Amino acid sequence: MSIKTVFTSIRAWFSGLFTKEAKTMTLTATSTILIVGSTAQLTASEVSTYASSDSNILTVDASGLVTAIAVGSATVTATPAGDAVVNSSLDFTVTAAADATVTTTPVATGASPLEKLEALIEKFELETVTEIKAGIAFLKSLA
Numbered sequence: 769m770s771i772k773t774v775f776t777s778i779r780a781w782f783s784g785l786f787t788k789e790a791k792t793m794t795l796t797a798t799s800t801i802l803i804v805g806s807t808a809q810l811t812a813s814e815v816s817t818y819a820s821s822d823s824n825i826l827t828v829d830a831s832g833l834v835t836a837i838a839v840g841s842a843t844v845t846a847t848p849a850g851d852a853v854v855n856s857s858l859d860f861t862v863t864a865a866a867d868a869t870v871t872t873t874p875v876a877t878g879a880s881p882l883e884k885l886e887a888l889i890e891k892f893e894l895e896t897v898t899e900i901k902a903g904i905a906f907l908k909s910l911a
Contacts, residue, residue: 795846795856802826802836802862803905809833812856816846825862836862863902865909 794813802808810818810832818828825842828834834844845857885904 793846793848793854793856795844795858797834797844797858797860799901800858800860801901802834802860803865803902804836804838804862805865806905807833807835808860810844810846810858812846812848814848816848819845819847821845826860834860836860838862839864865902865905 793816795816796811797808799808810828812832816832818830818832820826820828820834820842821844822840822842823837825838825840826834826836826844828844832846839862841859841861843857843859845855847855
């Protein structure tokens, strides 16, 4: 073994001792599209503190429960305890609840839940996920 090989091995070993591994964290939510008044639960890979970019649109408590306040968009950032450099964030969109004046058309009694949902989507001409979620929330409020 040459001196150069030994020196290269020692240098690699020492650099490995002093190289700080990049730290990452993950943040997920039960939903990032909310209807005014609804909530979503955050889950972070580390114990974190949470902050909303606009508390007029949505708030987030210490346990990571996000509450939609008004129509708009905001970002929630999670920062691990003791490490302000590493953080993770999620963008949220808050939409208005479905129009309460919409009248429903009866769906056949023997229809499956999927057929009922398809009929309602067709009836309301819902085209986006946000509108569908708002429609479902409206239907739940009728029950």
